[in-house]
Amino acid sequence: MAPTELKQYSLADVASHNKPNDLWMIIHDKVYDVTKFLQEHPGGEEVLIEVAGKEASSEFDDVGHSTDAKESMKKFLVGEVIEAERKAKKSHGSKMTPAARSALVAGSVLAIGAGLAMIFKATGSRK
Numbered sequence: 001m002a003p004t005e006l007k008q009y010s011l012a013d014v015a016s017h018n019k020p021n022d023l024w025m026i027i028h029d030k031v032y033d034v035t036k037f038l039q040e041h042p043g044g045e046e047v048l049i050e051v052a053g054k055e056a057s058s059e060f061d062d063v064g065h066s067t068d069a070k071e072s073m074k075k076f077l078v079g080e081v082i083e084a085e086r087k088a089k090k091s092h093g094s095k096m097t098p099a100a101r102s103a104l105v106a107g108s109v110l111a112i113g114a115g116l117a118m119i120f121k122a123t124g125s126r127k
């Protein structure tokens with residue numbers, strides 16, 4: 001079974017829709033056809049033409065688009081970027097393995113312990 005019902009596009013597919021009369025863009029791995037929205041975009045058509053056929057996630061986020069804007073963009077969703085070419089990979093967050101993380105915690109505890117021991121020794125001998 002397909003993991004998603006969205007159509008899958010490669011970056012090259014999206015890049016070919018880079019004209020004002022045929023304008024797609026990628027925002028957070030989703031592909032949007034905003035051709036019909038150009039004239040209506042409150043931020044103007046120029047900014048959309050600039051990112052035509054391209055990845056525009058940071059530009060979109062930088063504006064701080066409203067929830068309304070995020071809701072209305074669903075109307076333009078036509079698909080998503082094929083998994084191999086996605087920017088955001090499946091594994092989110094820290095790249096550290098659990099073992100590496102435990103080692104780091106254990107190391108820190110040891111270092112703090114050693115530091116405290118030295119302080120206690122120093123204060124203790126100052127009699």
Ligand code: HEM
Binds near residue numbers: 068
């Ligand atoms: C499907 C994609 C997009 C939709 C549906 C959309 C929608 C909107 C909406 C509804 C607004 C009005 C303000 C708000 O509600 O936040 C807005 C403003 C704006 N948008 Fe977009 N937008 C899209 C993509 C983009 C992209 C890719 C850029 C930049 C490259 C951009 C730049 C702007 C700017 C500069 C404003 C004006 C902000 C202001 O004047 O305060 N938008 N957009």
